[in-house]
Amino acid sequence: MEIIPNVHQVPGLKGAGVYLLLGNNLALVDSGMPGSEETILAYLNGLGRGGEDLTRLIVTHNHLDHVGSLAALKQHTGAQVVAHRAEAPFVSGEEVAPLPQSGMMRLVFRLVAPLMPRAVPVGVDVTVQDGEHLDLLGGATVVHVPGHTPGSIALHFPSERLLICGDVIDHRGGRLGPPPKPFTADMDQAMASIRRLAELEFDVLCPGHGAPVIGGADKQVRTMLRNL
Numbered sequence: 001m002e003i004i005p006n007v008h009q010v011p012g013l014k015g016a017g018v019y020l021l022l023g024n025n026l027a028l029v030d031s032g033m034p035g036s037e038e039t040i041l042a043y044l045n046g047l048g049r050g051g052e053d054l055t056r057l058i059v060t061h062n063h064l065d066h067v068g069s070l071a072a073l074k075q076h077t078g079a080q081v082v083a084h085r086a087e088a089p090f091v092s093g094e095e096v097a098p099l100p101q102s103g104m105m106r107l108v109f110r111l112v113a114p115l116m117p118r119a120v121p122v123g124v125d126v127t128v129q130d131g132e133h134l135d136l137l138g139g140a141t142v143v144h145v146p147g148h149t150p151g152s153i154a155l156h157f158p159s160e161r162l163l164i165c166g167d168v169i170d171h172r173g174g175r176l177g178p179p180p181k182p183f184t185a186d187m188d189q190a191m192a193s194i195r196r197l198a199e200l201e202f203d204v205l206c207p208g209h210g211a212p213v214i215g216g217a218d219k220q221v222r223t224m225l226r227n228l
Contacts, residue, residue, distance in 0.1 A: 060166030087151025093121025147190025171210030
């Protein structure tokens with residue numbers, strides 16, 4: 001599904017939204033749940049491109065619904081895995097990601113974790129940090145937005161007036177809001193990250209969950225913040 005020229009959301013996936021960035025350098029932002037790779041590659045083929053055209057697999061953060069098919073896509077495409085340096089140890093499996101702050105949710109996570117599928121760890125080829133420039137579309141700036149996870153990132157495309165925000169801003173039930181508290185490591189930090197994103201200018205918001213917001217998205221985020 002084309003959102004704006006050269007920016008597509010791959011349809012038919014469970015879990016988080018997966019965004020395909022076209023142009024001279026093809027990149028995929030997040031990878032969906034395990035088993036999503038065939039749908040993603042088929043969509044790419046439908047656009048007349050192949051997996052070998054992908055140059056980067058960008059990770060907004062390490063949660064299963066965002067990195068579930070990362071290893072399979074890496075194997076099929078050979079693309080570089082890109083993540084924030086604070087998130088890289090969790091993506092690679094070198095460290096265990098922190099649990100939410102709530103003691104009750106920590107207990108639930110420990111009970112449920114053995115029953116959940118797990119993402120195959122993948123080495124991170126390129127680590128990025130806040131303010132770094134990526135040559136995607138008309139140019140993207142990496143914005144470090146910790147809170148949901150320590151190394152969460154958003155991508156801001158000033159020339160496209162586009163923000164891809166991962167899970168730092170939620171959009172479910174037609175409403176914008178903060179990330180879900182049960183799955184967020186530090187909600188105070190997440191709120192600070194949202195306030196930072198609200199200072200940017202963007203017409204289109206591509207969240208990790210829910211439909212993209214097209215038209216006046218930055219104003220809607222600022223309104224959401226005032227109403228919290």
